[in-house]
Amino acid sequence: MERIEQHASFGGRQEVWRHDSRSTGTPMKFGIYLPPAALRGEQRPVLYWLSGLTCNEQNFITKAGAQPFAAAHELIIVAPDTSPRGEGVADDAAYDLGQGAGFYVNASEEPWAPHYRMQDYVAEELPALVEQHFAASGARGIFGHSMGGHGALVTALRHPGRYRSVSAFAPIAAPSQVPWGRKALAAYLGADADRWREWDAVRLLADAPERLPLLVDQGEEDEFLEQLRPDLLRRACAAAGHALDLRVRAGYDHSYYFIASFIGEHVAHHARALAA
Amino acid sequence: MERIEQHASFGGRQEVWRHDSRSTGTPMKFGIYLPPAALRGEQRPVLYWLSGLTCNEQNFITKAGAQPFAAAHELIIVAPDTSPRGEGVADDAAYDLGQGAGFYVNASEEPWAPHYRMQDYVAEELPALVEQHFAASGARGIFGHSMGGHGALVTALRHPGRYRSVSAFAPIAAPSQVPWGRKALAAYLGADADRWREWDAVRLLADAPERLPLLVDQGEEDEFLEQLRPDLLRRACAAAGHALDLRVRAGYDHSYYFIASFIGEHVAHHARALAA
Numbered sequence: 001m002e003r004i005e006q007h008a009s010f011g012g013r014q015e016v017w018r019h020d021s022r023s024t025g026t027p028m029k030f031g032i033y034l035p036p037a038a039l040r041g042e043q044r045p046v047l048y049w050l051s052g053l054t055c056n057e058q059n060f061i062t063k064a065g066a067q068p069f070a071a072a073h074e075l076i077i078v079a080p081d082t083s084p085r086g087e088g089v090a091d092d093a094a095y096d097l098g099q100g101a102g103f104y105v106n107a108s109e110e111p112w113a114p115h116y117r118m119q120d121y122v123a124e125e126l127p128a129l130v131e132q133h134f135a136a137s138g139a140r141g142i143f144g145h146s147m148g149g150h151g152a153l154v155t156a157l158r159h160p161g162r163y164r165s166v167s168a169f170a171p172i173a174a175p176s177q178v179p180w181g182r183k184a185l186a187a188y189l190g191a192d193a194d195r196w197r198e199w200d201a202v203r204l205l206a207d208a209p210e211r212l213p214l215l216v217d218q219g220e221e222d223e224f225l226e227q228l229r230p231d232l233l234r235r236a237c238a239a240a241g242h243a244l245d246l247r248v249r250a251g252y253d254h255s256y257y258f259i260a261s262f263i264g265e266h267v268a269h270h271a272r273a274l275a276a
Numbered sequence: 277m278e279r280i281e282q283h284a285s286f287g288g289r290q291e292v293w294r295h296d297s298r299s300t301g302t303p304m305k306f307g308i309y310l311p312p313a314a315l316r317g318e319q320r321p322v323l324y325w326l327s328g329l330t331c332n333e334q335n336f337i338t339k340a341g342a343q344p345f346a347a348a349h350e351l352i353i354v355a356p357d358t359s360p361r362g363e364g365v366a367d368d369a370a371y372d373l374g375q376g377a378g379f380y381v382n383a384s385e386e387p388w389a390p391h392y393r394m395q396d397y398v399a400e401e402l403p404a405l406v407e408q409h410f411a412a413s414g415a416r417g418i419f420g421h422s423m424g425g426h427g428a429l430v431t432a433l434r435h436p437g438r439y440r441s442v443s444a445f446a447p448i449a450a451p452s453q454v455p456w457g458r459k460a461l462a463a464y465l466g467a468d469a470d471r472w473r474e475w476d477a478v479r480l481l482a483d484a485p486e487r488l489p490l491l492v493d494q495g496e497e498d499e500f501l502e503q504l505r506p507d508l509l510r511r512a513c514a515a516a517g518h519a520l521d522l523r524v525r526a527g528y529d530h531s532y533y534f535i536a537s538f539i540g541e542h543v544a545h546h547a548r549a550l551a552a
Contacts, residue, residue, distance in 0.1 A: 007533035008497070008525070014533050062532065065341040221284070249284070256338065257283035257290055 001133065004029070010071040011036045014061055019129065023121040024084035025114060030126065031061040031079040035071045038135040042074075045139035045164075045274035046130055047267070049079040050122060050148030050155075053180070054100045057081045060145075063256040069264045073271035078130055080122060082148070084115040096180050097187055103175070104151030105199050107188035116188060123155050123162070141165035141270035145259055146224070147172055147180070153201035153214070160210035165273035167215035167266045169259050170222055173233035174202040180227045202229075202236040213243035215269045217262045219252030277409065280305070286347040287312045290337055295405065299397040300360035301390065306402065307337040307355040311347045314411040318350075321415035321440075321550035322406055323543070325355040326398060326424030326431075329456070330376045333357045336421075339532040345540045349547035354406055356398060358423070360391040372456050373463055379451070380427030381475050383464035392464060399431050399438070417441035417546035421535055422500070423448055423456070429477035429490070436486035441549035443491035443542045445535050446498055449509035450478040456503045478505075478512040489519035491545045493538045495528030 005016035012035040021028040038044045047070070049060050060066070060079040070077045083089075083102030090111035092098035098112075107116035130136050140163045144152035149171025156166035175181020176196045185196040197203045214237065218230045230246060237244035252258040281292035288311040297304040314320045323346070325336050336342070336355040346353045359365075359378030366387035368374035374388075383392035406412050416439045420428035425447025432442035451457020452472045461472040473479045490513065494506045506522060513520035528534040 007529055007531050008495070008527040008537070009533040010537050062339050065344075065536070067533075067536070068341075219284070251284040251289075253283055255283050257285040257343075260341070260343070261284070261286050 001129070009033065010067045012039060012067065012071050014067060016057060016061070021121055021125060023117040023125045026084040026086050026089060028084070028121065029057045029081050031057045032130070032134065033061070033067055033070050033077045034134065035074045035076065037074040038076055041135055043135050043137040044074050044076050045141065046076040046078055046127070046136045047141045047143065047270050047274070048122065048127070049077055050104060050142070050144030050151035051079065051082050052144070052146030052148050053082070054095050055082050056100065059256065063260065064263050065260040066263045066267060069267035073267060075267065075271060075274065076130070076134065076136055078126065080126055083118060089115045097184055101147065101184065103147055103184045103188060103199070104155060105185070105188050109188060109190050112188050119155065119158075122151065123159055139164055139274045141274055143167040143266055143270065144171070145169040146228070146254065149216070150175055150181070150201060154199055154204065156212060157201060157204040157208050158198065163212065164276070165270045166212050167269055169217050169262070169266070170219060170224070170228055170254055171201065171216060171233070172228055174200060174229045176200045176203065177232065178227045178229060202232050205236045205240045205242050208240065208242065211242060213245065215245045215266065217247045217249060217266070219254060219258045220248050220250050221252060222254045224254050277405070285309065286343045288315060288343065288347050290343060292333060292337070297397055297401060299393040299401045302360040302362050302365060304360070304397065305333045305357050307333045308406070308410065309337070309343055309346050309353040310410065311350045311352065313350040314352055317411055319411050319413040320350050320352050321417065322352040322354055322403070322412045323417040323419065323546050323550070324398065324403070325353055326380060326418070326420030326427035327355065327358050328420070328422030328424050329358070330371050331358050331424075332376065335532065339536065340539050341536040342539045342543060345543035349543060351543065351547060351550065352406070352410065352412055354402065356402055359394060365391045373460055377423065377460060379423055379460045379464060379475070380431060381461070381464050385464060385466050388464050395431065398427065399435055415440055415550045417550055419443040419445075419542055419546065420447070421445040422504070422530065425492070426451055426457070426477060430475055430480065432488060433477060433480040433484050434474065436484075439488065440552070441546045442488050443545055445493050445538070445542070446495060446500070446504055446530055447477065447492060447509070448504055450476060450505045452476045452479065453508065454503045454505060478508050481512045481516045481518050484516065484518065487518060489521065491521045491523075491542065493523045493525060493542070495530060495534045496524050496526050497528060498530045500530050
């Protein structure tokens with residue numbers, strides 16, 4: 001494990017690390033923000049951020065403006081890359097499949113199966129690594145954007161008891177029912193749509209054994225609404241009696257300008273749950 | 277003049293515009309943040325940000341995290357590109373000369389003279405354009421980073437009465453005396469170092485007719501300290517009796533993580549002067 005960047009930031013430190021992942025069989029990078037208390041060695045909760053299509057570990061840490069809120073609440077924030085990468089790793093010319101588009105699943109199909117194990121990576125390997133090497137308390141929250149909003153919802157729903165809080169910005173809430181999701185799930189998991197169920201937040205909500213309240217922000221002018229389907233998320237939560245605070249933001253789009261505008265509210269939401 | 281980006285941001289709007297500049301004879305781009313009051317048509321002060329080497333109009337608007345402070349203080353922030361660009365524009369293979377490295381001077385030497393008129397652009401053409409097309413009051417502040425910190429100090433010192441406030445992050449304070457500055461000034465202005473004087477903040481301070489107090493933040497772990505020379509700035513201000521609030525920040529480097537950590541204090545500094 002090698003630290004490849006470190007920058008003082010709001011009294012804490014933004015770092016980037018690279019390590020050899022046994023989940024993906026490739027080097028993986030992640031950003032980690034260590035708030036002042038963590039730098040003093042106090043064990044602090046960890047909030048995991050999952051990024052969207054085309055992103056790597058840099059987008060969130062350079063553009064979201066989360067560090068001042070992480071510092072104020074003394075939370076660690078970890079932001080991994082969105083897929084395995086490298087010359088020996090399967091890829092696709094399209095931006096919405098392959099490298100930069102792992103969808104946080106464990107792929108079963110060729111040519112993806114050998115390396116595309118992002119669910120194992122974000123839900124198991126990465127938290128274990130962080131809790132071993134940093135001043136992490138073991139209390140975890142998870143959030144993300146777009147493909148990473150899907151990842152956050154699905155990862156929390158698949159692992160009851162593992163996270164204390166979950167939220168998302170403009171998540172792909174019903175991947176089985178939209179073009180981005182259908183393409184990726186068919187490639188990674190095969191054509192049988194029954195196998196997609198366990199990777200689809202709207203479908204998992206129906207009989208979720210844990211009932212973490214969902215906080216979701218959605219820009220009303222988001223250019224990808226038909227890929228995200230907050231309407232299906234709202235309906236699924238209503239049908240399941242699952243608490244959803246869906247904040248529809250007039251004028252906002254899908255960009256990091258939208259994320260930055262509301263990241264403070266999301267970090268505060270997680271801080272409340274993680275302090276409880 | 278053409279708007280090429282617009283994003284809702286903290287209740288205001290981040291936009292990017294492209295226009296044909298008569299100063300540079302090229303298309304130029306600039307970012308402009310319009311706070312909520314400006315969107316309602318109220319005329320607001322404008323703060324000009326000048327970026328550093330290798331930057332274009334995107335770096336500040338995506339990474340500095342200034343928008344929440346601009347919204348809170350109801351200030352417009354304008355962030356132009358750092359040089360003319362394009363196939364017909366002189367360039368150099370090095371990152372510290374040519375495109376992305378205009379140094380905010382008016383070049384007199386070939387091959388730079390035809391397009392490298394960045395001082396005219398940032399001090400005259402751009403403010404006139406902004407004050408014509410947006411809800412700008414005519415009250416102006418200027419700040420910047422590194423090469424752009426140099427640009428902000430020099431532009432304010434060269435134009436008494438034009439700005440009400442000035443500040444800088446890690447400015448190249450004495451370009452005549454450091455490698456980055458000597459290389460650029462020799463190329464753009466010729467080998468006669470006497471002609472560099474009017475583009476060197478430390479030299480201009482000696483007999484500045486206006487005494488705007490300087491706010492400067494400088495990371496103590498900045499990897500480019502020998503190019504910046506805050507010690508010479510401190511000495512020049514002391515010798516001239518020019519007010520300088522030089523904030524040396526332990527642990528901070530030259531990056532946008534440093535800028536973001538203190539941008540709120542700089543915007544507040546300008547807001548106080550611009551409201552007076």
